[in-house]
Amino acid sequence: MPESSSQAAEPQSVSFDVTRQSWVSPLMARRFANFKKNRRGYWSFWIFSVLFVISLFAEFIANDKPILVGYEGNLYFPILQVYPETTFGGFFPTEAEYREKEVQELIKEGDGWMIWPPIRFSYRTTNYDLTTPAPSAPNPANLLGTDDHQRDVLARVIYGFRISVLFGLLLTVLSSIVGIAAGAVQGYFGGWTDLLFQRFIEIWSGMPRLYMLIILASVFTPSFWLLLFLLLLFEWMSLVGVVRAEFLRTRNFEYVRAARALGVRNTKIMRRHVLPNAMTATITFLPFVMIGSITALTSLDFLGFGLPPGSASLGELLAQGKANLHAPWLGLTSFFVLAFMLSLLIFIGEAVRDAFDPRKTFEAMASESAKETAETTFVPAKAAES
Numbered sequence: 001m002p003e004s005s006s007q008a009a010e011p012q013s014v015s016f017d018v019t020r021q022s023w024v025s026p027l028m029a030r031r032f033a034n035f036k037k038n039r040r041g042y043w044s045f046w047i048f049s050v051l052f053v054i055s056l057f058a059e060f061i062a063n064d065k066p067i068l069v070g071y072e073g074n075l076y077f078p079i080l081q082v083y084p085e086t087t088f089g090g091f092f093p094t095e096a097e098y099r100e101k102e103v104q105e106l107i108k109e110g111d112g113w114m115i116w117p118p119i120r121f122s123y124r125t126t127n128y129d130l131t132t133p134a135p136s137a138p139n140p141a142n143l144l145g146t147d148d149h150q151r152d153v154l155a156r157v158i159y160g161f162r163i164s165v166l167f168g169l170l171l172t173v174l175s176s177i178v179g180i181a182a183g184a185v186q187g188y189f190g191g192w193t194d195l196l197f198q199r200f201i202e203i204w205s206g207m208p209r210l211y212m213l214i215i216l217a218s219v220f221t222p223s224f225w226l227l228l229f230l231l232l233l234f235e236w237m238s239l240v241g242v243v244r245a246e247f248l249r250t251r252n253f254e255y256v257r258a259a260r261a262l263g264v265r266n267t268k269i270m271r272r273h274v275l276p277n278a279m280t281a282t283i284t285f286l287p288f289v290m291i292g293s294i295t296a297l298t299s300l301d302f303l304g305f306g307l308p309p310g311s312a313s314l315g316e317l318l319a320q321g322k323a324n325l326h327a328p329w330l331g332l333t334s335f336f337v338l339a340f341m342l343s344l345l346i347f348i349g350e351a352v353r354d355a356f357d358p359r360k361t362f363e364a365m366a367s368e369s370a371k372e373t374a375e376t377t378f379v380p381a382k383a384a385e386s
Contacts (some may be wrong), residue, residue: 002355034355041351044344055162062119062155068100071112088112099125119143121152123159123312135320135327144328147320153330155339159312164294164341167228171293174232179239180282184270186240187278194244209234210299217305226307229234231296238289239282246278284356286350287349291342298338314338 014253036042065078071088078098085096096103098114107114121127121142127150132138138145144153162221186194216230250256251274259269300306301315302322314334321331 001294003004012287029356030045034357038351038354041347041349041354044347045351047345048341048348051161052165055158056228058312059122061117062123062152062158063117064120064125066114066116066120068115069107069112070114071097071107072110118235118293119152119155119158122157123151123156124310125152125155126150127152133328133329135324137327138329145153145327147317148324148327149329153317153333156312156317157314157333160314160317161337163224163307163312164297164314167224167297168290168293169294171228171231171235172290174228175235175289175293176239176282176286178232178236180243180275182236182241183243184275184278185246187244188251188266188270188274190248191250201240204234206350214303217300222306222308223309227297227300231293235293235296238292242281242285243278246281247274250274250277259265265382280356284349284353286344287352291345291349294342294345328341346359 059079063079067077067079069076069078069083069088069273076083076087078096082095083094084090084094085103085106087095088103089110090096090103090106098104099120104114127142127146129141130146130150134146134150135148136146137144137148142152142154144157147153147156182197186197212234213230218228220226245268256269256273260266297306298313298315298318301313302319303315304319306315307313313335314337317330317334318338321327321334324330
């Protein structure tokens with residue numbers, strides 16, 4: 001009876017291993033292990049992810065509207081919906097100004113209450129209760145002080161961090177799609193297609209990028225999506241060379257020739273057979289492409305050709321620090337936030353590069369297999385001695 005139970009338990013363990021391997025291949029598991037070994041990059045990834053997720057809920061952290069209002073037994077959510085002052089017994093049909101004492105007294109008269117965010121300022125809120133001229137130094141109400149328009153610096157940093165990361169992510173994804181597609185077409189077909197694409201990229205990359213962006217931004221009304229489009233015109237070239245080289249190397253492999261001989265379409269061969277090999281080298285560049293996207297937006301905002309005036313921007317805060325040298329908290333805050341954010345991305349990029357390094361990956365897999373072989377040969381010998 002014990003023997004039968006032990007024999008029945010062995011197939012269960014084998015089936016569990018097969019199921020686990022079907023979800024994650026040994027190669028990807030080893031890459032993740034290499035990424036985790038780089039402690040600096042691993043923890044930078046988690047710190048950056050946590051900060052980004054927190055910034056997505058910036059309206060619940062820094063806002064001039066309460067999160068929840070109770071009035072005459074009803075619940076209101078000013079962050080999610082606009083309520084006129086007449087809702088709380090006022091006289092004006094416009095949106096209620098919850099920071100005003102009159103509106104707060106109206107809510108109290110109706111046995112009401114308010115739950116405020118930790119920071120009672122949005123990125124565009126003007127603080128009229130300052131006792132010193134703007135920009136004012138840090139104080140209990142404004143932990144990082146105010147800028148030259150009496151706006152809270154901490155709130156603008158939170159919103160500016162979010163818009164910088166979102167802009168960098170979108171630009172990285174879109175430029176990667178365009179760059180990978182262009183490099184794939186060049187490397188796979190070669191010949192005149194590759195030659196014409198290369199000449200076009202050489203001409204387009206030789207154009208004065210910054211001046212072009214400044215001219216276009218001054219002609220059109222600046223906006224988030226317009227800047228994204230303008231920067232996409234130049235950022236897509238960063239990945240073309242890597243993808244092109246991988247496709248040139250892979251297109252003459254035997255399995256690609258066999259797929260062509262079987263009549264498989266070129267688009268299917270590129271997508272399913274050649275592209276996975278090219279993505280290994282491409283993924284290592286993505287964190288650095290994102291760094292370039294964030295710094296490009298910051299540079300344009302610093303020069304005054306970026307996001308619309310009044311938007312939460314780290315580059316605009318840097319420009320305010322340059323214009324107000326007597327208020328060092330403006331320049332220092334934006335500098336340390338940018339330095340910390342870009343340092344995290346650099347550490348993440350180094351960890352990703354180590355994770356996808358084929359030498360480290362296969363060396364670690366070979367050492368693990370040798371260790372398993374040594375253990376399997378050592379255990380029977382020890383059992384025979386006993």
